Amino acid sequence: MTVTDLTAVVTGAASRRGIGRATAQALAAAGWTVAVLDLDEAGAKDTADEIADRHGVQAFGLACDVTDEGSVAAAVDTLAADAPAVGALVNNAGITSPTRFLDVDGGEWDRIFAVNVRGAYNITRRLVPGMAERGFGRVVFLSSVSAERGGGVFGGVAYSAAKAAQLGFARALAREVGPLGVTVNSVAPGLIDTDITGDALQGERKEALIAGIPVGRNGRVADVADLITYLCRVESGYITGATYDVNGGSHIH
Template sequence: MSVSDRTAIVTGAGSRRGIGRATAHALAAAGWSVAILDIDEASAKDAATEIAERHRVQTLGVNCDVTDERSVEQALGALADAMPPVGALVNNAGITSPTPFLQVTGEEWDRIFAVNVRGAYNITREVVAGMAERGFGRVVFLSSVSAERGGGIFGGVAYSAAKAAQLGFARALAREVGPSGITVNSVAPGFVDTDITAGKLDPRRKAELVAGIPVGRAGQVDDVADLIAYLCREESGYITGATYDVNGGAHIH
């Protein structure tokens, strides 16, 4: 099968100016059928319609709360009935938290981990089984520079810890499923202009952040999306267990 005979799932891709939707467009441009899973059903369907019209590929927008196993099962059931077999999964769904550690409640800590870590577990566990049976799969985790440098622009301890957990998840899974033709990689964006960052930075603070980026600008969603699409190619089968930094040189290690 070629990618045109496979479906790429992107979770949390409903946001109009988010990395997820840009990734869905990049995958569709490469020929994938695309499934948008988002807790906001209207946004998921809007994204699916937009992508289908622009790229002329098969799409599906489905309501899915990745933290709820039953919701994940129902969403994947809808995909199985309507779309080609799943060949790629982009674990993009996530939430951030800038709360200082001593102010983080147990409830907030659990909520951050529920979406970023347990949510990725819930859907990856279900999808990877089918990938292994078919002998092909591409899994990409959206981590963060916060996991590498310890905090970031918006990420406090809870967020950094959850995104670091994703890195360990991806690396260990890569070892386990590699023999089945499945690659597992992570992408760690730095400061990117998205709906999350829009309006939450005053101009002075944004200028300070950009001044610390060697390439001299904030990241754009396509900077990240294009890399994810590259990692999902059939030709990228010898790349696994890797973490790719997309931060304009703001964090070099």
């Protein structure tokens, strides 16, 4: 089996400066057919068109709200009809929240968990059974350094808790589906230059944060995308249940 025979699904991959879009590009460069799922249908289609033009692979851009089981089912059904079998899933869709715990209300807490945790469940639950049946699959969760160090950069308690839930989800799933040829890993990015962090990283605050990073710079989306693509390779089948820090050494422990 080669990745050129398979589809990689990346959720939340329409944002121009996002990790998801960079990951979709990197997977396409490695030969995967790519499916971009996003709330922003126009953005998803734009990303898919760009990928197809640049890399000469099939690419699909589909509207999908990962928090809605019906929306997820519709997107997966479309892929089942039109695309090669799904061999990789990158659970990238997520939202952040800087709200302090003493200020966060139940509605915001539920919203953060709905996208980051329930959303990951909805799409993973739909796609992993097919991977297990075929005897091959790669699942990667986009967690965060906030899950490991307890917030402190941009994310508050709700975000850190949700991203930590992803780590437990990934590890337990890795144990269950490992014998079936499916690996499950997590990537925990630190300070990455994206639409989420870009505007917040200005002047003295940016200098102070970068001063604490041993490699002397903030991260780039390609730094994360390249690692995800590596974890999705056929040859990476002995790596599972792991969490990879991508933070320039800023939280060495």
